[in-house]
Amino acid sequence: MQIRRLSSVLAGLAVLASVLVACGDDRSTSASEPVKLRMTVWTANEPHLKLFQAIAAEYKVSHPNVTVSFDPIPFESYTTTLTTQIAGGNGPDLAWVLEESAPDFVSSGALVPLDDTLKKTAGYDFGDLAPAAVKLWRTDDKLYAYPFSTSPFGLFVNTDLLKKAGQPNPAGLVAPGKWTWDAAFAEATAVHAKTGKAGLVVRDFDYKVWSNLASIWTGWGAQAWSDDGKTCTFNSPEMVAAMTRLHKAIFVDKAVPGPGTSADFFAGQSAMTITQMSRASLLTDAKFAWDLVPLPVGPKGKYAVVGQAGLGVLKQGGHAADAEQFLAFFTNPANSAKLAQYFPPARKSQLNAETLGASNPLLKPAQLQSVVIDGIATGVVKPSHTGAAEIAQTVRASLDPLWKADANVKTVLDNVCTSLTPMLGQ
């Protein structure tokens, strides 16, 4: 009797569970049912969030049952926090994804393919998305995240500090082809020697986030691993040459502040910094004159490096269909143009100085053309691979011996490949 009662209770629970699961998977929530969507982002910048909220408010006019909230997570712990939320069954409906984590997210099945929804959305113009921009976010001919930001690395310059050190503005060296890494390091050395301020800082590198060094080593034709991701190329002749030059710039020329020395360009503490265009917003109230120039020319010629961020819909969120529709609205041509003031768009029609200039009052058309538009057209995306966090940690630990004055560059880079190779084969 008791067994029968227990069986009926379990059966009841199973039916209830299946109903709940069915509700969770429902791809077409009825229009009257209230839906709360949560999007995780790594910006806490007030103007960014205000813009997102304005777009969400506009969406609510046509979809009164949908409320979207934006959940900022600190950049340093973004992917860890996001995956912990997913592990705890509390994943968001939409999430920004860093380019270095793109292979992990795209190949895992955690994200919903977006092609059908985006193509069906009236006025979306799916064909306008630049193929180079969507490459990282596509697998098996399906797009798993929208590349909402394709931001090239450029060099911000404190022209006041350069003037004080008697150095020319790099903008004048770009056209005659004299803006080389040797010229950049020489100017940085002079600033440090004459003003005591730091010369050139690779922002957010801090001798830990080594992938940001791609903005330098790409100029020597080096890359972290082969295009198929299976062979470590940290010890290639190109990488050895690039790292040897960087090592000299740090420990001999004193052009780049050494490990453990902090200097913030945006607080006027360094003459130059390599970073992305979206950082220009930090210069709104700058107390010094500044310029934005392309990355210097390397031994292999002119080049550009691009950092990307994608926006995806998570299956686990439970409101995938509503989230897809909001994503289609959030990234439609009109909203993409608004977002372009902070995040360079993936739309070919908007990659021109007029569109970008209209929403980027801080940047001049020439700066936008040379750094952003040309950069996106020719740029190499920062390194990414499956198992990104473990690879990042392994390379960071193996590269640490390089950041000493007496380091043997070739030996250190050989050791990096010894540690990294087993992981690339996985």
Add this chain to the structure above:
Amino acid sequence: MTSITDPGPGATVAVGAKAPVTSQRPGFWTIRRRDQLAGYLFVAPQIAGSIVFVIVPLILMAWYSLHEWNVLAGQFSFVGTDNYRRLMDDPNLPGVLRATALFSVGLLVLNLSLALLLAVLLNQRLRGTVFFRTLFFSPVVVSMIAWTIVWNFLLQNNGGINGLLQVVGVHGPNWLRGEGTAMVAVVVVQMIKNVGLNMVLFLAALQGVPTDLYEAARVDGANGWRTFRSITVPMISPTILLTSIITVVGSLQVFAQIAVLTQGGPGNSTTVLVYYLYQQAFQFHHLGYGATLSLMLFLIVLALTIVQWQMRKKWVFHES
């Protein structure tokens, strides 16, 4: 009004009382049972907390350690003892255990020595001792993250510590970037943070030592060191045991300092066990292996605590 000792109607009357003879069987709620219920109710919150936050997670950890959990793909598959075999073959683990042992031993020695020294100094009847007691104890109440972030600034190559050293003509090392100095820096930052707590415990113990023992020693002609070794240390040995257990267990759980100051570097020189299992579970998404490392940490803490507890008969004056 019913008092707490009032047996109430139907209860058996306590032995010794002149109770009327009755043929009724005693009710279920005897005094003994009531007392038991009251006792269980008093400890219930603690037991519930232990079950929810200790026992259940521990059982789940053991369960997870037999699985591989792909968070992104939402796959949870049974892998048997794979994670334990991986533990045996992990090339990083010896270095991690070495760093953990170095941190724990360094902290134990430095913390207990300094805490005892400060307690002995501040146990004197001198002016200003209250100020210094407050000064040394105050880091204990500061938020760990705030404390570590401030030290992160101070320990930079161009930070406050090297600035001070430069004033006296010393060129300080790059504290957080040198393999030897990074571990020293992390140990010292943790030691300064918690030395006040052990100091207060030692102070309380010192003040509990009967003064007549010192007087007897003085009459016998014992000098200061002999008095300290033969009277003070044995009399405060229970506190030495307590502080050593607290310090060792705390040192094995160090995380925030490593995460903020070094992130396990340079190389893997400051990657201690808790930070390593955090990396494996939450950064690399090897949650099953992270659970296996957690179980190992639990067993290490348990074993060390049992060893220390068993050794109390040798160490602790009252136990021998």
